[in-house]
Amino acid sequence: xxxxxxxxTILIFSLPxxxxxxxxxxxxxxxxxxxxxxxxxxxxxxxxxxxGQKEGYLVKQIKAFRDGVRVDPMMAPxxxxxxxxxxxxxxxxxxSIK
Numbered sequence: 001x002x003x004x005x006x007x008x009t010i011l012i013f014s015l016p017x018x019x020x021x022x023x024x025x026x027x028x029x030x031x032x033x034x035x036x037x038x039x040x041x042x043x044x045x046x047x048x049x050x051x052g053q054k055e056g057y058l059v060k061q062i063k064a065f066r067d068g069v070r071v072d073p074m075m076a077p078x079x080x081x082x083x084x085x086x087x088x089x090x091x092x093x094x095x096s097i098k
Contacts, residue, residue, distance in 0.1 A: 020055065020085075025093025028086055031078055032094075040094045051097035058091035 032050065036042050040051030050058065064070040066079040066087070082090070
């Protein structure tokens with residue numbers, strides 16, 4: 001029983017925690033609006049909607065573009081200067097939109 005508790009404790013505390021500030025993310029989102037729409041709803045099938053996506057997914061994808069893990073010539077310059085805090089805030093903002 002103690003082993004199960006220990007394993008569960010490790011798993012719970014090893015999960016990523018996202019603590020972005022949605023208001024700060026909204027303020028930073030102007031650069032995203034041109035392609036992804038004013039409220040994260042893309043006006044074009046080429047670009048995905050950001051509104052309502054899971055926060056962890058957005059963090060992972062934005063960081064992948066920023067860090068060169070995912071390569072897209074349009075996204076790279078848009079995210080290259082974002083800090084981890086900026087990414088967390090943008091993800092919190094877009095995930096909060098329903």
